[in-house]
Structure formats: C-alpha cells, structure tokens
Amino acid sequence: MYLCSRICMMSLKNTWKRLGERFCDLTRWKIIDSYILRKFLGSVVYAILLLMAIIIVFDLSENIQRFMSKNIPVGEIITGYYLNFIPYFINLFIPLFTFISVIWFTSKLSSNNEIISILGNGVSFARFLVPYFAGAMIIMLISLVMANFIVPHTNENLNEFKYKYFGKQAISTTDLHIKNSANSYLYVQRWDRDNDLGYDFTYEEFDDSKIRLKIKAQMAAFDPKSQKWVLRHYLRREFINDREIVTTGHQMDTTFNVLPRNFSQDVFIAETMSYKELRSFIKEEKMRGSNLVSHFQIEQHKRIANSIGIFIMTFLGLSVSSRKNQRGVGVHIFMGMGLAFTFIFLQQVSTVFSVSGGLPPVLGTWIPNIIFLFITILSLKMAQK
Numbered sequence: 001m002y003l004c005s006r007i008c009m010m011s012l013k014n015t016w017k018r019l020g021e022r023f024c025d026l027t028r029w030k031i032i033d034s035y036i037l038r039k040f041l042g043s044v045v046y047a048i049l050l051l052m053a054i055i056i057v058f059d060l061s062e063n064i065q066r067f068m069s070k071n072i073p074v075g076e077i078i079t080g081y082y083l084n085f086i087p088y089f090i091n092l093f094i095p096l097f098t099f100i101s102v103i104w105f106t107s108k109l110s111s112n113n114e115i116i117s118i119l120g121n122g123v124s125f126a127r128f129l130v131p132y133f134a135g136a137m138i139i140m141l142i143s144l145v146m147a148n149f150i151v152p153h154t155n156e157n158l159n160e161f162k163y164k165y166f167g168k169q170a171i172s173t174t175d176l177h178i179k180n181s182a183n184s185y186l187y188v189q190r191w192d193r194d195n196d197l198g199y200d201f202t203y204e205e206f207d208d209s210k211i212r213l214k215i216k217a218q219m220a221a222f223d224p225k226s227q228k229w230v231l232r233h234y235l236r237r238e239f240i241n242d243r244e245i246v247t248t249g250h251q252m253d254t255t256f257n258v259l260p261r262n263f264s265q266d267v268f269i270a271e272t273m274s275y276k277e278l279r280s281f282i283k284e285e286k287m288r289g290s291n292l293v294s295h296f297q298i299e300q301h302k303r304i305a306n307s308i309g310i311f312i313m314t315f316l317g318l319s320v321s322s323r324k325n326q327r328g329v330g331v332h333i334f335m336g337m338g339l340a341f342t343f344i345f346l347q348q349v350s351t352v353f354s355v356s357g358g359l360p361p362v363l364g365t366w367i368p369n370i371i372f373l374f375i376t377i378l379s380l381k382m383a384q385k
Contacts, residue, residue, distance in 0.1 A: 032118060033131040039109075040135035043101035048090055051097065055089055056082060070165045084158040091146045095309040096340055098139055102132070102317030103336040115322055125383070129315070136314040140307045147303040148275035156272040179288040180257050183207065188220070188263060196260040197221050201231065203256070213238050217252075222260050228253045262288065270299040294361050298354055301365035312372050313343075319379035343372055 067077055090097075109115050118128060178186045180203070189200030201220035205213040217231035231254065236247040261269060262285075270278055282296050320336050346368040354364025 028127075029130075032123075033134075036109075036131040037135050039105045040102065040132065041138065043105040044098055044135075044139060047097045047101045047104070048094075051093070052086060052090065056086070059085070066166065072165055076161075080161040081158065084154040084161065087146060087151050087154045088158070091143060091151050091306070094139065094143050094146075095306060095313045096344070098136070098310050099313035099317045099336060099340050100333075102314050103321045103333055106318055106321040107333070110322055129318070132314055132318055133311075136311045139314075140310045143307040143310060144304075147307060152272050152274050152277075159268075159272065176263055178258055178262055178290070181287075186256065186258060191263040193263075195221075198263060211239060215252075215254075223253075226253070228255050258288065262290075270296045275300070275303060294355055297361035298351060298365055301362055305365045305369050309343075309369055309372075312369060312376050313340075315380060316372060316376040319376065319383040322383050339372075339375075343368055346371065 106115075115128075119125065174190050176186075176188045176191055178188075180186050184203065184205040187202040187204075188198035191198050198220040199218065201215075201217040203213070203215040204211060214237045215231065215234060217234040219232045221230045221232070222228075223230055231252045232250065234249055234252050236249075236252070238245045238247075270281070273281060278296065278300050282293060282300060285293050285296060316339065317336060320339070350359065350364040350367045353359040354361045
C-alpha cells in the first residue's frame with residue numbers, strides 16, 4: 001500500500017513537472033518572470049493577511065459584547081464564526097486585494113528602475129505581461145474554487161452559528177404565492193420560518209382555465225423523514241364535470257413540488273449553495289414564478305464576474321503603476337484607490353438596477369467589468385513601453 005502511494009505521488013510529481021516544463025517552453029519563462037510572479041503572489045498574500053486582520057479587529061470590537069452576553073466559548077468563536085467568516089470576505093474583496101498588491105509591488109519595481117531595465121534589455125511590453133497573466137490566472141482559479149465550493153459551505157456553517165447563538169433574522173413571510181407546477185399553485189397567508197409551518201394554506205389545481213381541485217388547511221407542515229407535507233384541519237373540494245366532492249378531516253399527508261426553503265423568501269439562501277445547486281435552484285424558482293429569481297441570478301453571475309475581475313484589476317493596476325513617478329508610490333496608490341472605489345460603486349449601482357430597475361441580472365453583474373475592461377485596455381496602450 002505504501003509502495004503504491006509512493007508510486008502515485010512520484011507519477012503525479014512527474015506529471016506536474018512535465019506540465020511546468022511545457023509551460024516554460026511555450027512562454028519562454030525566465031528567472032525574471034519567476035521573480036515578478038513571487039512578488040505578485042507574495043504581495044497578494046500580504047495584503048489579504050493585513051486587511052483581514054483589520055476587518056477581524058473591527059468585527060470583533062463590534063460583536064464582542066454579543067459574544068460575552070451569550071457566553072460563547074472562545075474556541076467556538078474562532079472555529080464556528082471567524083474560520084467561516086474569513087473565506088467570505090477574502091473571496092468578496094479578492095479583486096481589490098489583487099489590485100492593491102499589483103500597484104504596490106509594481107510601483108516599487110518602477111521606482112527602483114527595474115521595469116526600465118527589463119524593457120531596455122529588449123523585452124517587449126507584451127512579454128513583460130506574462131508573469132502578471134500567470135499570477136492572475138492562479139488567483140482567478142483559487143477564487144472560482146472558493147466562490148463555488150468553499151464559501152457556500154462556510155456560509156452555511158456561519159448561518160448555523162448565528163442561528164444557534166443569535167437566532168434567525170426576521171424577514172417578510174406573509175402572503176406567499178408559489179407556482180407548484182404548470183397548472184397548480186400554492187398560497188400561504190403566513191409562514192413561520194423558525195418551525196417550518198404555514199398558516200391559512202391553499203392549494204389550487206386548474207384544468208383548461210377551470211379549477212379542478214382546491215385544498216384549504218389551517219396549517220401545513222413539512223415532515224423531513226417522509227418528505228411529505230402534513231395538512232391539518234383541511235377542506236378538500238374536487239370538481240368533476242358538474243359535480244363537487246367535498247372532503248374534510250383533521251390530517252392529510254400529501255406531496256408538493258416545493259420545500260420549506262421555497263417559502264422562506266430568503267435572498268441569502270443562494271450564498272449557501274454550490275454553483276451546480278444554485279443553477280438547479282434557479283430553474284425551480286423560475287418554474288414557481290418566484291419574485292426573487294433576479295437576486296439568485298445576480299449571485300450566480302457574480303461568482304464568475306468577480307473572478308474574471310481579477311484579470312481586469314491586475315492589468316489595470318499594472319498600467320497605473322508601471323510608469324515611474326517622482327512623487328513615489330503614494331501617487332499610484334491614491335490613483336488606484338480612486339479607481340477601486342469607482343469599480344465597487346458601479347457594482348453596487350448596477351446590482352440595484354438589476355433588482356429593481358428592470359436591468360437584466362447578467363448585464364447588471366457584468367457592466368462594471370465591461371466598463372473597466374475598456375479603461376484597462378486604454379491604460380495599457382498609454383502605459384510605459
């Protein structure tokens with residue numbers, strides 16, 4: 001067994017080595033590229049550690065009273081809260097972290113005349129971009145994995161922690177209409193999210209625009225073991241031709257194409273799903289006619305757009321900071337922060353328009369990237385070559 005594992009490890013190592021050699025041959029990778037790539041990735045890690053430390057300090061100062069009032073153990077705060085809190089904010093701000101890092105270390109290269117030396121020795125500006133491209137690709141892949149697999153899991157754990165110690169947040173759960181199938185609908189006058197109970201429940205089924213079946217119940221509850229809905233104190237009316245069959249009872253078990261989460265009306269539920277689960281969930285919500293589909297679609301597109309934004313922020317930061325400035329690194333950082341906050345502002349505005357302004361979610365999510373892509377291309381054309 002040990003020998004087999006050693007052979008597999010050696011085979012995997014040799015495969016990666018061959019891939020690395022192939023990449024180096026294709027790109028004509030040099031020592032200077034490795035130097036820039038190390039600077040790039042090292043600066044990103046340093047920026048993440050520094051800014052996350054600041055975020056944690058502010059969050060702890062804000063919530064320490066709540067932690068102490070609930071007598072939450074320190075170990076539980078660290079493992080249950082902050083270890084699930086950190087991945088979300090890293091993935092949320094990773095384009096900003098990348099942007100700041102690129103400006104910082106590229107400005108240092110420029111102020112030390114290293115960029116001038118590289119370009120002055122016959123290296124084209126396009127070739128100079130290769131290690132930046134490689135670094136952006138590595139960070140983008142990490143971001144995609146985090147956004148679609150790691151962060152949904154940590155968000156779910158974080159929600160469980162908050163529910164355990166702080167309780168669920170109150171949300172609007174009255175007068176809910178949900179499409180069960182192509183010709184049937186559900187209505188709940190009030191939904192108790194804490195206990196997964198629906199009050200004043202109505203089910204209607206139509207046949208050629210005429211009602212065929214109607215069930216009213218004082219209360220509807222979902223049984224997770226049997227995966228069935230339990231209707232209590234129900235009135236069942238079935239219309240067959242010109243006859244009406246009325247049935248009443250204290251309890252009836254039945255099935256619907258909905259789950260309790262469909263009644264919760266929680267826009268943040270999408271943040272706890274993997275990309276595949278989210279796509280399936282959006283299809284279900286479209287079929288049911290949910291008015292929150294645009295929120296879920298924004299979350300779906302944001303996971304990809306945020307990662308692609310890493311490339312844009314990388315080359316925008318490079319174009320801003322590659323030219324040597326007599327006033328030093330501070331000018332580059334000041335310009336970069338202005339662009340970064342403009343990018344964040346555009347993201348927020350376009351998201352609002354997608355939710356309430358009639359702008360398609362795909363456009364609302366990608367418009368900031370498209371605008372800044374053109375800005376980046378223009379900046380690269382004017383950058384020092």
